[in-house]
Amino acid sequence: ACGENNEENDTTPVNNNAGNNAENTEVNDNAENNNAADDAAENDAANEENNNEGGEASGDGSDFSSKMVTDVGGVDDRSFNESAWAGLTQFGEDYPEAEVDYVQSGDAADYLPNLQQLAREGTDITFAIGFLMADDVRTVAEQNPDQNFAIIDEVVTDEDGNPLDNLASVTFAEHEGSFLVGVIAALHSENNEVGFIGGVESPLIKKFENGFKAGVSYVDSDIEIAVQYAQDFNDASTGQNIADTMYSNGADIIYHAAGGTGNGLFTEAIDRNEGGETVWAIGVDQDQALTEGDWSDGNVILSSMVKRVDQAVYTVSEDTMNGNFPAGETLEFALEDDGVGIAETQDNVSDEALDAVEEYEQMIIDGEIEVPQTDDEYEEFLGSL
Amino acid sequence: MEYVIEMNNIRKEFPGIVANDNITLQVKQGEIHALLGENGAGKSTLMNVLFGLYQPERGEIKVRGEKVNITDPNVANDLGIGMVHQHFMLVQNFSVTENIILGSEPTSRGSINLRKAEKDVQEISDRYGLRVDPRAKIEDISVGMQQRAEILKTLYRGADILIFDEPTGALTPPEIKELIQIMHNLIKEGKSIILITHKLKEILEVCDRCTVIRRGVGIGTVDVADSTENSLAEMMVGREVSFKVEKTPASPKETVLSVKNLVVEDSRKVSVVNNLNLDVREGEIVGIAGVDGNGQTELVEALTGLRKIKSGSINITGKDTTKFKPRKITEVGVGHIPQDRHKHGLVLDFTIGENMVLQTYYQKPYTKTGILNYQSMYEKAKVLIEEFDVRTPSEKTPARALSGGNQQKAIIAREVDRSPALLIAAQPTRGLDVGAIEFIHKKLIEERDKGRAILLVSLELEEVLNVSDRIAVIYEGEIVSVVEADKTNEQELGLLMAGSVKEAGETTS
Amino acid sequence: MMSMLKGRAFGITIPIIAILFGFLAGAVIMLFSGNNPITGYTALVNGIVGDTYQFGETLQRMTPLIFSGIAVAFAFRTGLLNIGVEGQLIVGWFTSVYVGLAIDPPMIIHLPLAILAGAVAGALWGFVPGLLKARFQVHEVIVTIMMNYIAMHVTNSLIRTYLLDSGQRTGFINSSASLESEFLSELTQFSRLHWGFLIAAAACVLMWFILWKTKKGFELRSVGFNKNASLYAGMNVDQNIVLSMSVSGAFAGIGGAMVGLGTYGYANILPTFTNIGFDGIAVALLGASSSIGIFLAAFLFGGLQQGANMMQSQAGVAPELVEIIIALIILFVASSYIIRWALDRLQSRKEEK
Amino acid sequence: MDVVLQILYIIVPAALIAATPLMLTAMGGLFSERSGVVNIGLEGLMVMGAFGGIIGTLMFEALGMGALSPWLGIGFAVIIGAIFSLIHAVASISFRADQIVSGVAINFLAVGLTVFIVREIYDAGQTATIGTRILRSNIPFLSDIPVIGPMLFSRVYLTTYIALIIIAVVWYVVFKTPFGLRLRAVGEHPMAADTMGIKVQRMRYIGVMLSGAFAGAGGSVYAVTIAGNFSAGTIVGQGFMALAALIFGKWTPFGAMGAAIFFGFAMALSTSAQQLPGFQNIPQVWFLILPYVLTILALAGFVGKAEPPKALNQPYTKGSR
Numbered sequence A: 001a002c003g004e005n006n007e008e009n010d011t012t013p014v015n016n017n018a019g020n021n022a023e024n025t026e027v028n029d030n031a032e033n034n035n036a037a038d039d040a041a042e043n044d045a046a047n048e049e050n051n052n053e054g055g056e057a058s059g060d061g062s063d064f065s066s067k068m069v070t071d072v073g074g075v076d077d078r079s080f081n082e083s084a085w086a087g088l089t090q091f092g093e094d095y096p097e098a099e100v101d102y103v104q105s106g107d108a109a110d111y112l113p114n115l116q117q118l119a120r121e122g123t124d125i126t127f128a129i130g131f132l133m134a135d136d137v138r139t140v141a142e143q144n145p146d147q148n149f150a151i152i153d154e155v156v157t158d159e160d161g162n163p164l165d166n167l168a169s170v171t172f173a174e175h176e177g178s179f180l181v182g183v184i185a186a187l188h189s190e191n192n193e194v195g196f197i198g199g200v201e202s203p204l205i206k207k208f209e210n211g212f213k214a215g216v217s218y219v220d221s222d223i224e225i226a227v228q229y230a231q232d233f234n235d236a237s238t239g240q241n242i243a244d245t246m247y248s249n250g251a252d253i254i255y256h257a258a259g260g261t262g263n264g265l266f267t268e269a270i271d272r273n274e275g276g277e278t279v280w281a282i283g284v285d286q287d288q289a290l291t292e293g294d295w296s297d298g299n300v301i302l303s304s305m306v307k308r309v310d311q312a313v314y315t316v317s318e319d320t321m322n323g324n325f326p327a328g329e330t331l332e333f334a335l336e337d338d339g340v341g342i343a344e345t346q347d348n349v350s351d352e353a354l355d356a357v358e359e360y361e362q363m364i365i366d367g368e369i370e371v372p373q374t375d376d377e378y379e380e381f382l383g384s385l
Numbered sequence B: 001m002e003y004v005i006e007m008n009n010i011r012k013e014f015p016g017i018v019a020n021d022n023i024t025l026q027v028k029q030g031e032i033h034a035l036l037g038e039n040g041a042g043k044s045t046l047m048n049v050l051f052g053l054y055q056p057e058r059g060e061i062k063v064r065g066e067k068v069n070i071t072d073p074n075v076a077n078d079l080g081i082g083m084v085h086q087h088f089m090l091v092q093n094f095s096v097t098e099n100i101i102l103g104s105e106p107t108s109r110g111s112i113n114l115r116k117a118e119k120d121v122q123e124i125s126d127r128y129g130l131r132v133d134p135r136a137k138i139e140d141i142s143v144g145m146q147q148r149a150e151i152l153k154t155l156y157r158g159a160d161i162l163i164f165d166e167p168t169g170a171l172t173p174p175e176i177k178e179l180i181q182i183m184h185n186l187i188k189e190g191k192s193i194i195l196i197t198h199k200l201k202e203i204l205e206v207c208d209r210c211t212v213i214r215r216g217v218g219i220g221t222v223d224v225a226d227s228t229e230n231s232l233a234e235m236m237v238g239r240e241v242s243f244k245v246e247k248t249p250a251s252p253k254e255t256v257l258s259v260k261n262l263v264v265e266d267s268r269k270v271s272v273v274n275n276l277n278l279d280v281r282e283g284e285i286v287g288i289a290g291v292d293g294n295g296q297t298e299l300v301e302a303l304t305g306l307r308k309i310k311s312g313s314i315n316i317t318g319k320d321t322t323k324f325k326p327r328k329i330t331e332v333g334v335g336h337i338p339q340d341r342h343k344h345g346l347v348l349d350f351t352i353g354e355n356m357v358l359q360t361y362y363q364k365p366y367t368k369t370g371i372l373n374y375q376s377m378y379e380k381a382k383v384l385i386e387e388f389d390v391r392t393p394s395e396k397t398p399a400r401a402l403s404g405g406n407q408q409k410a411i412i413a414r415e416v417d418r419s420p421a422l423l424i425a426a427q428p429t430r431g432l433d434v435g436a437i438e439f440i441h442k443k444l445i446e447e448r449d450k451g452r453a454i455l456l457v458s459l460e461l462e463e464v465l466n467v468s469d470r471i472a473v474i475y476e477g478e479i480v481s482v483v484e485a486d487k488t489n490e491q492e493l494g495l496l497m498a499g500s501v502k503e504a505g506e507t508t509s
Numbered sequence C: 001m002m003s004m005l006k007g008r009a010f011g012i013t014i015p016i017i018a019i020l021f022g023f024l025a026g027a028v029i030m031l032f033s034g035n036n037p038i039t040g041y042t043a044l045v046n047g048i049v050g051d052t053y054q055f056g057e058t059l060q061r062m063t064p065l066i067f068s069g070i071a072v073a074f075a076f077r078t079g080l081l082n083i084g085v086e087g088q089l090i091v092g093w094f095t096s097v098y099v100g101l102a103i104d105p106p107m108i109i110h111l112p113l114a115i116l117a118g119a120v121a122g123a124l125w126g127f128v129p130g131l132l133k134a135r136f137q138v139h140e141v142i143v144t145i146m147m148n149y150i151a152m153h154v155t156n157s158l159i160r161t162y163l164l165d166s167g168q169r170t171g172f173i174n175s176s177a178s179l180e181s182e183f184l185s186e187l188t189q190f191s192r193l194h195w196g197f198l199i200a201a202a203a204c205v206l207m208w209f210i211l212w213k214t215k216k217g218f219e220l221r222s223v224g225f226n227k228n229a230s231l232y233a234g235m236n237v238d239q240n241i242v243l244s245m246s247v248s249g250a251f252a253g254i255g256g257a258m259v260g261l262g263t264y265g266y267a268n269i270l271p272t273f274t275n276i277g278f279d280g281i282a283v284a285l286l287g288a289s290s291s292i293g294i295f296l297a298a299f300l301f302g303g304l305q306q307g308a309n310m311m312q313s314q315a316g317v318a319p320e321l322v323e324i325i326i327a328l329i330i331l332f333v334a335s336s337y338i339i340r341w342a343l344d345r346l347q348s349r350k351e352e353k
Numbered sequence D: 001m002d003v004v005l006q007i008l009y010i011i012v013p014a015a016l017i018a019a020t021p022l023m024l025t026a027m028g029g030l031f032s033e034r035s036g037v038v039n040i041g042l043e044g045l046m047v048m049g050a051f052g053g054i055i056g057t058l059m060f061e062a063l064g065m066g067a068l069s070p071w072l073g074i075g076f077a078v079i080i081g082a083i084f085s086l087i088h089a090v091a092s093i094s095f096r097a098d099q100i101v102s103g104v105a106i107n108f109l110a111v112g113l114t115v116f117i118v119r120e121i122y123d124a125g126q127t128a129t130i131g132t133r134i135l136r137s138n139i140p141f142l143s144d145i146p147v148i149g150p151m152l153f154s155r156v157y158l159t160t161y162i163a164l165i166i167i168a169v170v171w172y173v174v175f176k177t178p179f180g181l182r183l184r185a186v187g188e189h190p191m192a193a194d195t196m197g198i199k200v201q202r203m204r205y206i207g208v209m210l211s212g213a214f215a216g217a218g219g220s221v222y223a224v225t226i227a228g229n230f231s232a233g234t235i236v237g238q239g240f241m242a243l244a245a246l247i248f249g250k251w252t253p254f255g256a257m258g259a260a261i262f263f264g265f266a267m268a269l270s271t272s273a274q275q276l277p278g279f280q281n282i283p284q285v286w287f288l289i290l291p292y293v294l295t296i297l298a299l300a301g302f303v304g305k306a307e308p309p310k311a312l313n314q315p316y317t318k319g320s321r
């Protein structure tokens, strides 16, 4: 995995960017001799720098390292892991003096050791990609007060609910982005019926669902919305089956937030289009039309709700390097930050829908529309229509 | 001198044992050649070498004067050598025909022409008088018919040198007669036969010459015409053997086993024991005589709790054991030498010591407060091994590594040692050599004289006649007649077993 | 005597040769894929025993593997193939955590109770296929496969519906039910090593004791080798089958409790199987279903899985390589016959000279 | 009535779709186990098949094979599966490895190796998505039959029907030809077969390699019809379900087929039912466990004892007893 992504780096562990100290790095006690080659003063500074708002070290980026621990999907999951790594890679390119790297988790049991590993290597900021790592990142952050951490998709505090000084939480306004694709779906649906397929039911995916439903209903509250969770992020077969049933029952546009399960949705949509029907799918996380959904006469993906994890990772890395680590903060990347939005591929979207999206986007940013995140909020939202 | 088979100076080793050491066997065209030896002498091994299943370490084989290298059974088949194995080589859930044609199936357009095959099988079986049902599944037919199917396998392939490894061990007297007739027919057709058997009478009756091996070493070849049972036995064992079962008249006392109107169904829900009545008393041996498949197996299983009883009752030492589980029945005082020692008698992967306490492991002294005491277990085993002359390297040897005869001795030791009021012995000497048989018969009689009730189930009439005090003849699941052993003979029993008296009885009543 | 000594030496030689072969094959693959095997393996070994932290994590990882290995082996000794260890472990995990959460008695009661709850849940999950096997002769392999899925879906649903705390998991168990050990953790630079490791080591002894020292063990082994003879000897075969599956499930359930009470302190919604149960099959068979063998095999597995992370981060070798090496080692150990044959050949050639 | 039909029109095709990879793979298991070699490795062989199917399809697409690509991809997967199964064959037949251990190792190895190779080729944990797929289609004429037509012959994959034909062929081969008789003999009583001049080891090799070929077909059919690409998560558990179908079907082709369709039906029901009126208030977990509970009930209730081939899991050594 890393072998390929690190080709330009040598294989010596840790700090492979910093040629000056690479040869001194012993495998065993990385934490200590991380900076052994540097003169004592710098060494101190480097260690100091890791302390929360170590502003004094700003500008001196040569020792800065930003790394991430991926979820099981790995850095090429065509989803948030890949996106996060893209952001980190970009950061590494823009600031060649900074070292970037990732460690992939084979399964959930690997999260903690992987995080621990990076911390012990002296990584300046370690990203935990995915809410599944919430507990592990808390533990590691508490045990390594000298390093900074950030977690994607979840708000993490200590056990009493107080923020941790060396941990930032990065979340996204998925509901807002989903609202926009909901608007597109509502304006494109011929049958006045649309569908949503979720991966595993959880508060996070609920944000997608409720945002989407709100967008649809905001345009036309008579549109029927079918919702089903596959309870699996990696079961294309169930995904196809659900999509089949939804399309058969009359839905003509289905939005998914279900990872690999969503591939089944695309399969079914392609199939139906090839068979002469016209149905659409809406992708998630990335501009999925770039990689999925092609059929002999176009692409079945109407649009995708993109979530700019890359942007978030880049921003937080940059801020941290510059000494502005958002200690203990919860950052929400929303529409107004371009943290979420609709995909750039817009070939299938009507101008009318694009106009509507632009209009609603502004309304959301302006706070005129408050997009619901939970089931309860959605009920409330419906009532307010 | 024209030999069809010459095996010269064959040596075959197994890890830790030389099964054949410099053995020479020469078989003439058109003769029935006996191969005689105690259990484990190396007879089967020698034949497996000839058939290509084993490769000898040394020695040469000539077939019809030509030196050959029999690397596998296919080569043997091509040379016209066919073998009927001691342990049947039959696929249980195949039909007789499927077993026979396996490996050389007649086909039409790629699929097996089963109709033609069945016709062929029928034809051969008619020609040699080997009654089989070509369509029956092996698991559904009697041992005798399985045996005939085995012979048919070789004939189907056109073998003209036939090896019969203990073919008569599992057959009833009429079936043995039939087999002997078959062998004569085969010789007439120009075939040669090598016959392995432990029954000296059979050798005297059908064989021309006899080669004797003892502990892997060839002792010599003799003309049967110049031999007697005693001379053969002596050659084989190396000492004199007595064939008479010495015993005094029985003095039976209380009834130990009393079976009333017993009905038992087999696994296909056909009732195979019908309204059976039987008594066995202290101090007597009751033999059950009958043709295989007349309900003997099910009767024994019912008595020992291994099979559910449909109706009727069983009473052992005054207790109604009709509904008892095997353990309760054992505790009431029943010993059981099972018919199939590998299936029921032993846990082959356990040591001899563990096998010796298979029913009693949970009792003192082998278990104390739930904890096993291996020391007492093995001490007990040592004593039994000594007493019953079980030939084993040690009491910690896995049962699997013992020869069949010694496995049987181990079982008998275990069952007799528990001093059961009732000892059920099902075919206790099947496949054993004369020395071992002598020993087991003596043990049974000893037990009788100690006042035990013994039920002997055997397919061998001679054994039943010699060992029993009373003989109950079983026919179609019913005891059709009970006779005193010293007032009957093989002819009469043969008729009774064929069911003839039953009809007579029915007409009179 | 000589042959016995030889046999004993063979017993250790073969797995070692197999492991060497496995690593050799891994090295070849690394060479082919452009990695340096020496760097790779240095990192791997460092990842296992490099420092006390890594070592602690290795021991932590092997803890549930020991239990799943024992569970598989125990059933195996009775002639049953328990593919359901995974499911039994999952319900054991859930149930022990539930008990850890729901009540708050003093530790001396709470911890054993929570572990026991895991054992009971696992036992129940093993009881069902055992009963079906004994009663209806239903093949245990299918039933246990099915029970795995049921376990996962049911516990996920229970957590989602009743116990969801944050994200995908339950709340943390009360500390009175925790196996966490500050002592062991600090000893190993904050690894997650917990008291469960000692319990696992004890479980190895327990398994050996049950199977080889008790009359029930005698029966279980007897039934495993020959059902007919066991029936003949008056043993209750059906009861032993049910018992064996239940005990096997109980071991698996305790394995789950180790994960729930020791490693994590909570139960979470499982997106896929934990694989600990499936790894148990390999551990048991690699360990020849013996206590010591299981302990060592679990160490190897836990170590390789732990070391894989280091191999990835330090040497840039994809973690899949470790999976390949593990698979090859299993294959080579399983093929010990050929190794033994080759060794025999070598030996006899030497003797001839 | 109409509602019921409507439900069936959705569920029956879905059941057949889900069942197809299982059926094919179970046929593979049948060949292997009938020859006496346990095949827990079906899962891994399916992984190989899915991998081969996608890689093959992408390769043939690049070669300009167009719509033929997925079919050729399946063919490629069959070969890959057969070759890969050789490892299981060598270990468990020639080296007398424990067949279960060897199968478990195959499962580990398949996932490790395929993902490793995918990384080498694509620099990513998953392949690209194939462009040409096998699509659902209506079978001419048959799909026009009322009731049956829309249920069984509309919007189906051709692969399903090919699989059904294959099953009939397998039945014929196993029960009607000399090859089948010998294969079964080797699985029941290898020594008997040996004495009849049948090459036991060779038959077993063939059995295992056929299992690789069929599981390869099963995995690739799943990949090219449903998944569209390959990653570590493409095949998760289908191989075990196929093994269950084989045992459920008592090691017979039609039995395994029935069991696979039963599984497919239960799975389809569990996903589709939630969309249907009247079912929406039932907690989802009931639907999720439905296929598995139904299977257990069916086994306990009316299927009962299954008798495996007698020599299953026993390595054959000449002259042992």
Ligand SMILES: Nc1ncnc2c1ncn2[C@@H]1O[C@H](COP(=O)(O)OP(=O)(O)OP(=O)(O)O)[C@@H](O)[C@H]1O
Binding pocket: B014, B015, B017, B018, B019, B037, B038, B039, B040, B041, B042, B043, B044, B045, B046, B086, B403, B404, B431, D319, D320, D321
């Ligand atoms: N497969 C084997 N492995 C190890 N040893 C064997 C094997 N087969 C036979 N032997 C050894 O060879 C000796 C001869 O066995 P064999 O079966 O040839 O005896 P036998 O004369 O046929 O006896 P029986 O009268 O009981 O049939 C045995 O004592 C045994 O020790």
Ligand SMILES: Nc1ncnc2c1ncn2[C@@H]1O[C@H](COP(=O)(O)OP(=O)(O)OP(=O)(O)O)[C@@H](O)[C@H]1O
Binding pocket: B038, B039, B040, B041, B044, B400, B401, B402, B403, B404, B405, B406, B431, B432, B433, D321
């Ligand atoms: N698996 C095995 N491992 C070791 N030795 C074996 C094994 N199987 C058979 N033997 C050897 O084979 C010999 C003979 O076994 P077998 O059951 O054929 O007895 P036999 O020679 O036919 O005698 P019997 O007439 O008493 O049955 C035994 O003495 C034993 O040493």
Ligand SMILES: [Mg+2]
Binding pocket: B043, B044, B045, B086, B165
């Ligand atoms: Mg013999």
Ligand SMILES: [Mg+2]
Binding pocket: B039, B404, B405, B431
């Ligand atoms: Mg014998």
